[in-house]
Amino acid sequence: MKILAVDDDAFILELLFEALGATGYPNVTLAAGSVEALQTMHDSKTPFECFLLDIQMPDIDGIELCAHIRNEPAYRKTPIIMLTAMSERNYIDRAFAAGATDYVTKPFDVLELATRVKMAERLNAEMSKTQESVRTIDTLTERLVAERTIDLESPVDVENVDGFLNFRSFENYIAMLGRGSYFSSSLLALKIDNIRTIHKNCNATDFEFAITDFAEAISDNFAGNSRFFTYAGNGVYVCVYNRVKEPISENICLSIQDSVAQMSLVYADGNPLEIRLVSGAIKTPGVFSKHGSLSVLEDAIKSLENTYLAERVINASPKFELPAKKPKIWPKNARFGKYSL
Amino acid sequence: MSLDQDFKDRIASIKARFTEVLDERTQEFEQLRHRIEYGQDAENALYDLRAGVHKLRGAAPTLGFARIGELAGESEDCINSLFDPKKTSDAASQFFGNLESLLTEMRSAASSSPG
Numbered sequence: 001m002k003i004l005a006v007d008d009d010a011f012i013l014e015l016l017f018e019a020l021g022a023t024g025y026p027n028v029t030l031a032a033g034s035v036e037a038l039q040t041m042h043d044s045k046t047p048f049e050c051f052l053l054d055i056q057m058p059d060i061d062g063i064e065l066c067a068h069i070r071n072e073p074a075y076r077k078t079p080i081i082m083l084t085a086m087s088e089r090n091y092i093d094r095a096f097a098a099g100a101t102d103y104v105t106k107p108f109d110v111l112e113l114a115t116r117v118k119m120a121e122r123l124n125a126e127m128s129k130t131q132e133s134v135r136t137i138d139t140l141t142e143r144l145v146a147e148r149t150i151d152l153e154s155p156v157d158v159e160n161v162d163g164f165l166n167f168r169s170f171e172n173y174i175a176m177l178g179r180g181s182y183f184s185s186s187l188l189a190l191k192i193d194n195i196r197t198i199h200k201n202c203n204a205t206d207f208e209f210a211i212t213d214f215a216e217a218i219s220d221n222f223a224g225n226s227r228f229f230t231y232a233g234n235g236v237y238v239c240v241y242n243r244v245k246e247p248i249s250e251n252i253c254l255s256i257q258d259s260v261a262q263m264s265l266v267y268a269d270g271n272p273l274e275i276r277l278v279s280g281a282i283k284t285p286g287v288f289s290k291h292g293s294l295s296v297l298e299d300a301i302k303s304l305e306n307t308y309l310a311e312r313v314i315n316a317s318p319k320f321e322l323p324a325k326k327p328k329i330w331p332k333n334a335r336f337g338k339y340s341l
Numbered sequence: 342m343s344l345d346q347d348f349k350d351r352i353a354s355i356k357a358r359f360t361e362v363l364d365e366r367t368q369e370f371e372q373l374r375h376r377i378e379y380g381q382d383a384e385n386a387l388y389d390l391r392a393g394v395h396k397l398r399g400a401a402p403t404l405g406f407a408r409i410g411e412l413a414g415e416s417e418d419c420i421n422s423l424f425d426p427k428k429t430s431d432a433a434s435q436f437f438g439n440l441e442s443l444l445t446e447m448r449s450a451a452s453s454s455p456g
Contacts, residue, residue: 011362011400014355022348056395085399085414107402107410 001121002046003028006037006065007054007083012106016052016113023114034060038068047074050120053100055084055091063091063098070099076159077127079120083108092176093226096165102172123168150204152196153233158215163223170230174240174297182285186243187300189280190218190253195235198275201267210265210273217259221252238300243284253279280304356404363409364451367444369393374440391420394443406450412443 005016005028013030020028029048031037034057041048051069053062060068062082069075082095082103092103101123104116150156155167165173177185192198198210211231218229222239224246229239241248249255257277265273280303285296370393376386394413402410419436422429 009396009400011355011359011404015352015400015403018348018351018355022345054399058392083399085395106399107407 001025001027001049001117001124003050003052003117004031004037004040004048005029005052006031006034006057006062007052008033008057009054012054012083019108019110019113020117023110023117025114025117033057034062034065034068037065041069041072041075047078049078049124050117051075051078051080052104052117053080053082055082055095063094063100066095066100067098077157079123081116081120090226092173092181093228096169096173096228097163101166101169103176105176119168119172150199150207151233152199155233156208156211156231158212158231161212161215162219163228164215164219165228165230167230167232170228170238170240171294171297173228174294181242184242184244185240185285185296186248187283187296188239188241188248188252189232189283189300189304190237190239190256191278191280191304192235193276193278194274198235198273203268206268210275213263213265214260214275217256217263220259221255222248232301236301236304238297243282253277278304352404359400359404359406360450360453363447366393366397367447367451370440370444370447374437374444378437387420387423390440391417394420397443409443409446409450412439412446415439416443 003020003025005013005020007013007016010032013032017028017030020026029040029044031040037053051066053065055062057065062084066080066082069078069080079101080099082092082100083106084091084095084103085106095103102116102119104113157166158164174182174185174187192214199207202210215229215231215237218237218239222229222241224241226242226246227239228241229237231237239248257275260275260277265275267273280300283296283300283303370390373386373390373393375381377383377390394416397413398410398417400410401407401413416436416439419432419439422432423436425432
């Protein structure tokens, strides 16, 4: 894997070079600052496959550099791991908002660094597979393109929506939060209740558009400095925020629902695409939960089932009427993304 | 995954060079402290010192100098508090006290350098 490591400390650069080389990543290019990094990227004949960026550097800091890299079409999805001596959430949040996929805190352990880079490598492998699929599809006929499918249960990556992180980055964000930030965070899961109907009635592209439209509605009502959300698959979105610094409005679900209604979404045949929203209970890490654990993410998703049973269904459209029948009880093996209920 | 002896030797070599450079950095920090104490372009000196201790905060503990990293972190926080308009009256004395502890630790580590 071709890696570009950027840090204004020569010792850290040397350490990175040695540590990555010793753990199976010898193809590392070093840059002593952001300007040098941008020049190196420009001059490189083959693209870099992973970036390691120090956050605090003179002139252009690592967060700004991260945003520059993301603006390059070739690097829109390349893993970017931030290196920081600071545990302040503000820096980490800004880095993720600028497009970072993960971060490592200095002082770093060599094996931990290798683990994070290995994760980036896996992400690259998945992306290559996807890109390969897209290239293959591009060469096929229009009919085959129309037959492209998206698995209902798989996370969908949404681009250019403020606060949205792909599912893997979101997991990294939760897992790597500092202890203080972890325990002051809350998670809220939302589900498009009629996702199966939407999935059944849309082709892959239209389904992606629907997921993106809904993400935009969440972003409009939820985006903030310390707020991120993801799409976990099966109609489930999960939001994380700092309940101490930036508590959310009690009416946020209704606001999102209103925003979606105002979009007047339609299917390809012109029929209205109605979205019904179910929200779970707000989940916070318990006092005995392990710092960095993803259990709170699972709890947030699982709570949707209980909320549904409590009949907290919200209408997407003012014209929509709730069915008179009893709420549906999810089967025990129902799955929300990768999580079983 | 285990790390081989060759890698450990190379890290030891980086650590040795870092120890040698510590003496140079100690002198730089002392000069910056002097400028701050006597008001000679003190604000820029504070910025430079903050950048210097920030680097130490990341590099020193990664190379095994945990105490230096800890004191550098405290110094960085102290400097940040000096820029805070709501700073307490004893922020300056805290800063100088902390910086002296850091310099002492750096001198001690530098004196253990074989070079």
